[in-house]
Amino acid sequence: MWSSQAASRIVNFAANPIAANPMRTGSGTASSRPGKWRVEPVTRLLLALMVWVGGCVGKSVTEPAHAESNGEGHQDGEGGADSPFPIVDLSLSLEGSPYAEAARDWEQEDWGSAVDAFRAVSNDPSVVVTEDQRQSALLLLGLSQLRADQFSDAAATLESFAATPSVLRDYALLSAADAASRVPDVTTMQRCLEGLQDGVLPAYRALLEALLAVEQGDHQGAVPLFDEAMAGSTGRNLRRAMLMRARSLLALEKVExxxxxxxxxxxxxxxxxxxxxxxxxxxxxxxxxKPATTKDPLVEAQALFGRHRSDEAIAKLEGLLKTTKLETSPERWCEANMLMGKSYTKLRKHDKAAVYYDLVVGSCADADLELKALYNGGRAHWNANEPQKAIDQFEALIAAFPEHSYADDAYLYIARIQDEQGKAQDAERTLLTQLRQYPEGDMAKDAHWLLFLRYYRSGDYAAAAQYAESVKDRREDDLYSRGRVDYFHGRALEHLKKPAEAQALFEAVIEAQPLSYYALLSLGRLKVIAPKDAEAFIARLREFPFVERGMMVEVRPVEMATSADFVRGIELLRLGLDDWAEVELEKAVAAAADKETANWTLAAILNAVGSVPRSHRMAAQMATLNPRYFTSADEQAQWALAYPRPFLELVEHAAQKQGLAKEIIYSIMREESGFEPGIESWANARGLMQLMLPTAQSLATQAGVDKPDEAALFVPSTAIPLGSAYLSKLSKTYNQHPAFIIAGYNGGQGNVNRWLQDFGDSSLDLWVEQIPFGQTRDYTKRVLTTYWRYGWIYNEVADMAVFDPSIPAREAAAFVGE
Structure with missing residues (x-):
C-alpha cells in the first residue's frame, strides 16, 4: 500500500497565526460579492511589512493617510531602535478601533449601515479616536455615501478629507467629483478636478472630465475623453463611459x-x-x-459562445442559417457554420461538429477559416471514431498549408491514428517524414517520443536506448516533456540490467529538470535502485533546513520603498482599497530599475494582505521561468509565494477529517481555481475546488456540511470540505495513491477504472503516458508535479511525495476490477 509520510511532518511555513485575512486563515465569512471575504479583527491588526532601506534604521518610510500624528502612530517601528528594519504597517487602519464595525460594514458592501456606523462613532463625544483613525474613517465614510447614492453628502465629505494634507488627497477629489457628477453639481466637479495634483487613475479622471464636458454642453470635446476612459477602465466605469459616449454621439446627431x-x-x-x-x-x-436591425444574430451567437453558452449559440445560429445562403452571403454563411462546429466541439458532440467543419472546407474564400476548418474537422472526425476521414482532412491541410505550424501537428495526428489502427510501420514513416520536414516544429518532441515509445512498449529496450542516444535535441520544451526520453531511457537501461547507467540518467534528469514531473519519477526510481545514494543526492540538493519566514518582506530595490506611488499603495492597502492599491504599487514596480526584484516584492506584499490569486500567479510566472532547487531561504520563500497555502485552517481541518495530506488538497485547489473562490467554468463547475452541483450535493453528508446550492459552492468553508470529501473517496478507491486521485478528479472515476482495466498491467509511469484523454494526461502530470513541489517547499522530508513509478498501475492502485 502506497502512503504519504506528510501528515506528521508538515512545517507551518507561510501560515502565520496573525495571517493577513481568511485567504490565509480560512476564518472569513462570505460577503455579497463572490470571491471577497471579510477580515476578522485579529487577522490583519498586528501584521507589519518589514522594509529594508539601508541605513534608515527604525524609521517608517511611509507617512500616514493623515500627515499629522499625535504620537500614537508607528514612529519608531515595532522593533524599536534596535530593529534593523523600518516598518510599513499593513494592518487595516480601523481594525481594533471604535470604527471597526463600520469598516466591516464597508467591506461587506453594506453601504447604508456603514454610513450610519461611521457617523455614529464620529458624532459620539465619548468615543476616543486618534486623528489618523478619524481621517481614515472620513475617507471611507465619503466612499460609503457615494456607493449609497448619497451624492451631495459624499462630495462634501470627500472634499473635507482632501482639505487635510494626505497622500490620498487626489483619490478623495476624484471620488468627490464622481459624486458631484451624479447630482449634477458642475461647480464642485470643476473645483475638484482642477485641484488634482498627483496624476492618479488617469482613466477615471478622463471619465470625469468627459462628464464635466457633457454638463457644460461640449459633447464634441467629451467623445475623445470617453474614448480615453474606455481604453483604461473596467467594470462600472467602463460601462458608464460607453453609455455616456453613445449619448454624446446622439446629441451630435451621429445616429448610426x-x-x-x-x-x-x-x-x-x-x-x-x-x-x-x-x-x-x-x-x-x-x-x-438608425440601422434596420438592432440585433445581429451572428454577433449575439459569438457573444454566447464566448460566455460558454454553446447550446444557446447553436439555437441562434440555426435560425440564422435558415435564411443565410452561401451564394448570397458567403462570409456570414462561412462564419456561422464555423461557429456551429466550434459550439458542438465545446459540447463534445464531435460527430455534429465535423458536419459543419466539412461544410466550410472548400466552400469559403477565407484561407484562415479553411485552415482551421481542416484542423478542427480532422480532430472532430478522429474523436467521432472516423479515422479515415480524419486522415483525409489532415492530409488536405498539409497539402494546402505546408508552411503553417499546424502542418507538423497534422503529421503527428496522422501517425497517432495509424498507430491506433495497428499500422505501426505507416506510423513510423509518417513520424520520420514529419521530423524531416519540420525538425524544429513544436511537435518534434512528440514525434521523437512516439518513435522511442514504439521500441520501448514492444519490449525492444536495446533499440529504445539506441534511439534515445541517437537524438540529442529532442525539443522537449514544456512541463509535459522535459526529461521524458532521458527518464524512459533510464528505465530501458534498467530492463537491460544496466543499473549504474540507469542511475546516472535518473540523476541527470533530477539535476537538469528541477522539481519537474520526470525529476519526480526519476527520484522514485533512484530511491529503489540506490536508496543511500538517493538520500545523499537529496541532501546535496537541499543543503539548508526549512526556514519559517512568516510575513516578513524586505522591500527591494530600496528606492522603491520611498517612492510616492509605493507610499500611496501601502496607505490604500491599509484602508482595504486593494484595487486602487495595486495600481499604485504596479506604478512603483514599473519605475524601479530592477523590475524582477520589485515584482517579487509586490508579490510578497499582495500575498501578505491576502490577494493570493494575484500574488501566486505573479510568483509562479517568475519562479517557473528558471526552475531550480533552492540554494537559499530567499529562493524558498519565493517558491512559497508561487505555491501558497491560503485558507489553511479550513484545509487542515478537512485534511484531518478525510485522512488526506494537505498537499493533495492544495494541489487540486491551485490547479482548479487559482485560489479564486468565486470562479465558475464554462461547464458550471464552481468555486475553489471546481465542483459540479450534483456531485457536491451527493458529498454533503460525508463532508459534514449542509446540502449546498449553487451559491454555497463559492464559499470556501463549504467548497473545501466538499472537494476534500471527493478526494477522500478517490483516495480510498485507489490505495491513497496521488496519481490515481488526481487522474480521477479530472477524468472521472469511471474512466480511471476503465483505463486500469484496459492497460493497468503497464507500469505506472507508462500508464500515465497512455491515458487517452490529452487533458487528463497533462493534468495528471501537472498536478503531481505541484503535489511534489508543495512537499518540497513545506516539509522537512523533501521527498515525501515520491513513489515508485515502476510498479504496475493496477497494483499501485490496488485495483481489482469493477
Whole structure:
C-alpha cells in the first residue's frame, strides 16, 4: 500500500497565526460579492511589512493617510531602535478601533449601515479616536455615501478629507467629483478636478472630465475623453463611459455611430443597469434614422459562445442559417457554420461538429477559416471514431498549408491514428517524414517520443536506448516533456540490467529538470535502485533546513520603498482599497530599475494582505521561468509565494477529517481555481475546488456540511470540505495513491477504472503516458508535479511525495476490477 509520510511532518511555513485575512486563515465569512471575504479583527491588526532601506534604521518610510500624528502612530517601528528594519504597517487602519464595525460594514458592501456606523462613532463625544483613525474613517465614510447614492453628502465629505494634507488627497477629489457628477453639481466637479495634483487613475479622471464636458454642453470635446476612459477602465466605469459616449454621439446627431455604441454595450453587458439603459435608448431611436436591425444574430451567437453558452449559440445560429445562403452571403454563411462546429466541439458532440467543419472546407474564400476548418474537422472526425476521414482532412491541410505550424501537428495526428489502427510501420514513416520536414516544429518532441515509445512498449529496450542516444535535441520544451526520453531511457537501461547507467540518467534528469514531473519519477526510481545514494543526492540538493519566514518582506530595490506611488499603495492597502492599491504599487514596480526584484516584492506584499490569486500567479510566472532547487531561504520563500497555502485552517481541518495530506488538497485547489473562490467554468463547475452541483450535493453528508446550492459552492468553508470529501473517496478507491486521485478528479472515476482495466498491467509511469484523454494526461502530470513541489517547499522530508513509478498501475492502485 502506497502512503504519504506528510501528515506528521508538515512545517507551518507561510501560515502565520496573525495571517493577513481568511485567504490565509480560512476564518472569513462570505460577503455579497463572490470571491471577497471579510477580515476578522485579529487577522490583519498586528501584521507589519518589514522594509529594508539601508541605513534608515527604525524609521517608517511611509507617512500616514493623515500627515499629522499625535504620537500614537508607528514612529519608531515595532522593533524599536534596535530593529534593523523600518516598518510599513499593513494592518487595516480601523481594525481594533471604535470604527471597526463600520469598516466591516464597508467591506461587506453594506453601504447604508456603514454610513450610519461611521457617523455614529464620529458624532459620539465619548468615543476616543486618534486623528489618523478619524481621517481614515472620513475617507471611507465619503466612499460609503457615494456607493449609497448619497451624492451631495459624499462630495462634501470627500472634499473635507482632501482639505487635510494626505497622500490620498487626489483619490478623495476624484471620488468627490464622481459624486458631484451624479447630482449634477458642475461647480464642485470643476473645483475638484482642477485641484488634482498627483496624476492618479488617469482613466477615471478622463471619465470625469468627459462628464464635466457633457454638463457644460461640449459633447464634441467629451467623445475623445470617453474614448480615453474606455481604453483604461473596467467594470462600472467602463460601462458608464460607453453609455455616456453613445449619448454624446446622439446629441451630435451621429445616429448610426451612437446606435453602434448602444448596441455594443447591450451585447457586452446585457444584464447590467447600463446595458438595460442602452437597450431602452437604442429602441427609442426612430427606425428611419438608425440601422434596420438592432440585433445581429451572428454577433449575439459569438457573444454566447464566448460566455460558454454553446447550446444557446447553436439555437441562434440555426435560425440564422435558415435564411443565410452561401451564394448570397458567403462570409456570414462561412462564419456561422464555423461557429456551429466550434459550439458542438465545446459540447463534445464531435460527430455534429465535423458536419459543419466539412461544410466550410472548400466552400469559403477565407484561407484562415479553411485552415482551421481542416484542423478542427480532422480532430472532430478522429474523436467521432472516423479515422479515415480524419486522415483525409489532415492530409488536405498539409497539402494546402505546408508552411503553417499546424502542418507538423497534422503529421503527428496522422501517425497517432495509424498507430491506433495497428499500422505501426505507416506510423513510423509518417513520424520520420514529419521530423524531416519540420525538425524544429513544436511537435518534434512528440514525434521523437512516439518513435522511442514504439521500441520501448514492444519490449525492444536495446533499440529504445539506441534511439534515445541517437537524438540529442529532442525539443522537449514544456512541463509535459522535459526529461521524458532521458527518464524512459533510464528505465530501458534498467530492463537491460544496466543499473549504474540507469542511475546516472535518473540523476541527470533530477539535476537538469528541477522539481519537474520526470525529476519526480526519476527520484522514485533512484530511491529503489540506490536508496543511500538517493538520500545523499537529496541532501546535496537541499543543503539548508526549512526556514519559517512568516510575513516578513524586505522591500527591494530600496528606492522603491520611498517612492510616492509605493507610499500611496501601502496607505490604500491599509484602508482595504486593494484595487486602487495595486495600481499604485504596479506604478512603483514599473519605475524601479530592477523590475524582477520589485515584482517579487509586490508579490510578497499582495500575498501578505491576502490577494493570493494575484500574488501566486505573479510568483509562479517568475519562479517557473528558471526552475531550480533552492540554494537559499530567499529562493524558498519565493517558491512559497508561487505555491501558497491560503485558507489553511479550513484545509487542515478537512485534511484531518478525510485522512488526506494537505498537499493533495492544495494541489487540486491551485490547479482548479487559482485560489479564486468565486470562479465558475464554462461547464458550471464552481468555486475553489471546481465542483459540479450534483456531485457536491451527493458529498454533503460525508463532508459534514449542509446540502449546498449553487451559491454555497463559492464559499470556501463549504467548497473545501466538499472537494476534500471527493478526494477522500478517490483516495480510498485507489490505495491513497496521488496519481490515481488526481487522474480521477479530472477524468472521472469511471474512466480511471476503465483505463486500469484496459492497460493497468503497464507500469505506472507508462500508464500515465497512455491515458487517452490529452487533458487528463497533462493534468495528471501537472498536478503531481505541484503535489511534489508543495512537499518540497513545506516539509522537512523533501521527498515525501515520491513513489515508485515502476510498479504496475493496477497494483499501485490496488485495483481489482469493477
Amino acid at each position: 455611430e451612437a446606435a453602434g455604441g448602444f448596441r455594443a454595450l447591450v451585447e457586452a453587458f446585457p444584464s447590467t443597469k447600463e446595458g438595460r439603459s442602452a437597450r431602452r435608448e437604442l429602441d427609442a431611436i426612430p427606425s428611419a434614422t
